[in-house]
Amino acid sequence: MIRVILPPNLRELAEVDYEVDLDLEGPATQRTVLDVLEARYPVLRGTIRDHVTHERRPLLRFYACREDLSHEPPDAVLPEPVASGVEPLFIVGAIAGG
């Protein structure tokens, strides 16, 4: 099981609580996690990554285990504590504003 924590705007949009639990088959990567997330919540398509290129939207970041994974390749395997559900994957809106 993978635990994903969405930013508040996307929680409202997907009508979910603080944490989303996803069942994943195969290796846990950014791509496979987002594929499953978007399959379960189609309204999130286009809000985290581009519809066509699947590139991460520029002002979103992926954090886990106190590390910034945003610039990792989408097919890189996520840290074991994320893959095993011990630690969540945070999807975070980049800080902006005053």
Add this chain to the structure above:
Amino acid sequence: MSRVRALVGTRKGAFVLTSDGKREAWDVSGPHFAGWEIYHLKGSPADPDRLYASQSSGWFGQLIQRSDDGGATWRPMGNEFTYDGVPGTHQWYDGTPHPWEFKRVWHLEPSLADPDTVYAGVEDAALFRTTDGGQTWHELSGLRGHGSGPNWSPGAGGMCLHTILQDPANPDRLSIAISAAGAFRSADAGQTWQPINRGLKSEYIPDPDAEVGHCVHRIALHPSRPDTLFMQKHWDVMRSDDAGENWHEISGDLPSDFGFPIDVHAHEPDTVYVVPITSDREHFPPEGKLRVYRSRTGGNEWEALTKGLPQQDCYVNVLRDAMAVDALDPCGVYFGTTGGQVYASADGGDSWNAIVRDLPGVMSVEVQLLP
């Protein structure tokens, strides 16, 4: 008695304002989509309870929302706006080629006849259409493929398609405007397009009389006279009486001919409204006085409408989509400001009241007449 519904898009959400035909007391519902930019929302002329809203964010991109009950409840619709074919390039601010990139939907124009058909004007400039109530969107790529596309360039607000006009007498005729490419018209329901900018003069582009490149801010028409178009350009207020083939200036005695919105009285095709601001670098009213200007002669002669509007220390702007009229008699006129006020006049502009005063900056105002 008829009811009136005002749809207000702001920097931080949408608001739905309702009143009876007197237009004195207003109920305010919202914010809907709190925290999101709502560039525009508009109801279907064929089904007033069918509303569409453009919801966007720099972080999370574009969403389209639809309501089937007049704004009480909403549901997200399709949000994939993919350019047709290889997008190519347009000019960047410095004149270099820049890839076409979808950023947001500026304007949603529901079909006059079919609630499931809606046109969307987007940044980077292109026209999309849905025919299934917003589930899927397809580009009418003949516009971007017109041939002049590689020469289009963005205005300060981005390269946006912000105006979509339908001819009530001819559903195949569409007119659109792009900042800063100019105005274009289609005679075949959006398949092919021609620029309609003859007579526009823009000193801020290399060739002031160029076929494209003009920063058109807004175009309006009266449904009973669709060949007459009124335009607020970056500078200059213009008029065409041949569906855009030729334009002439009607700025006349305005204190400034710079501004964003322009609209036409619901019952008087020669009564036009603008909100002048000082200049391209000072986006606020001249002398700090918020004045709507009305021409009853189709332009050139303008009168200041000030009753109920702040006449000192007012430095707000009125954006291009933030003015609307209702079809009651007398005609109601509405506009929203970047300071969060929505002003309404129930007497054609003679007097004004702030029907709501402290919203986030207003980006769009539309008004519906309800049975």
